[in-house]
Structures are given as structure tokens and as C-alpha cells.
Amino acid sequence: MTSSPESAPARFKDLCLDARDHQALADWWCAAMGYVRRGEGEPVGRPVAIVDPVGGGPLIWVVPVPEGKVVKNRMHHDVYGDVERLRGLGARVVQEPDAAKGIPWHVMRDPEGNEFCVFAPAG
Template structure:
């Protein structure tokens, strides 16, 4: 086996704000994955932000600062189970609504990263 799954990474222009958005959208929390050298240590704001499912079910996601803006459709994306309208109220935009051809909605986060939303069953 040449590789095994580790984490997901999501590029962002404003990685702090996008990490907070995904935390609100999915109930994730920020996680300090490195032991601080001192009690008063704070993670530098320029570093990538790790967010995790507090229940330990979902994967760790790194929200990584990058200098370039998103310009084309994602080649890889997240699939989530959730409520389209609630995600739109949080700041997502609808890219494509479910229809006769697809059984899910395609949304974009505040930075334009597409993701698919499946209704809970």
C-alpha cells in the first residue's frame, strides 16, 4: 500500500474566517494539534488552522492560508449531510439545486469552495 488517508486540507484566502465558518457549518471546533511550549503560548495566526469533529467521527481538516484566490471548479470537494437553507443562512451560496439529474445540492462556502449537501435520511 503506497499511501493511507491522513487529513483533509482546504486552501483559503482568509483561513481564520473560513475555519470559523466551517466550524459553525459542521459543528467542528478548532484543535491545537501541537503541544504548546508554555501555558501562555498561542498558535500564530499565520499558521494553518486545524478543525475537528468534537465527537471524533469526522476527519481533521486543515484550513490553510494560500496567496492565490480560487479561480476554477474544485477537482475534489467535501460531501456533507445537512440543510441547504441553513448553510445558505450561514453564508454559503447555491451553485446548483438538486433536480432530476442529481439528488443533492451543490453549494459554495464563503470563499467559493464547492461542496455537496445531501439531505438527512
């Protein structure tokens, strides 16, 4: 079954990422993906919007929450990237690629433990 955007009950808007230290995690994702803060001087305790400065990626809200991450994400980012450079920024590898299982990506965690998958750069 196919549907058109006009007939769909919802359509994609933004991504949201919870964080205990949302200011620091927004800065981390900006460094990791080349994003920038959409606006400066957000009130303390308010979500931080980060954007791709060339308009290629989605807007991401980094939202302050009081609790730390406890269980595996049910939704996550997939990115093209350099695993070693991401490690240098503070990400941790939690699963290596496994050719025998057909898994060509790394699973990593950002500094707050949010999982994301890293694929070799396209091309």
C-alpha cells in the same frame, strides 16, 4: 483488484482546504459542521486544524494562501446538511438537485467559493 491497508502505497490522513482568510473560513466550517478548533492560539499565518469534537469526521486543515479561488475544485467535501441553514451562514447554492438526471444533492460554495455537495440528512 483489491488491496489491504498494509499493501496500499498510501492511506487517508487529513483534508486540507486553502483559504485567503483561513481564520474566518475555519470558523465558518466549524459553525457549518459543528467542528471545533483543535488548538487555540495558532501563530498568525499558520494553518488552522479543525476537528469533529465527537471524533466522527476527519481532521481538516484550513491553510492560508495568497490567491483566491479561480476554477472549480477537483476535490470537494460531501456533507449531510440543511441547505437553508447553510445559506444563512453565507453559503451559496450553485446547482439544485435534478431528479431527471439522478442528482439528489445541492452543490454549494462556502464564503471563499470552495464547492461542496449537500445531501439530505440520513434517515
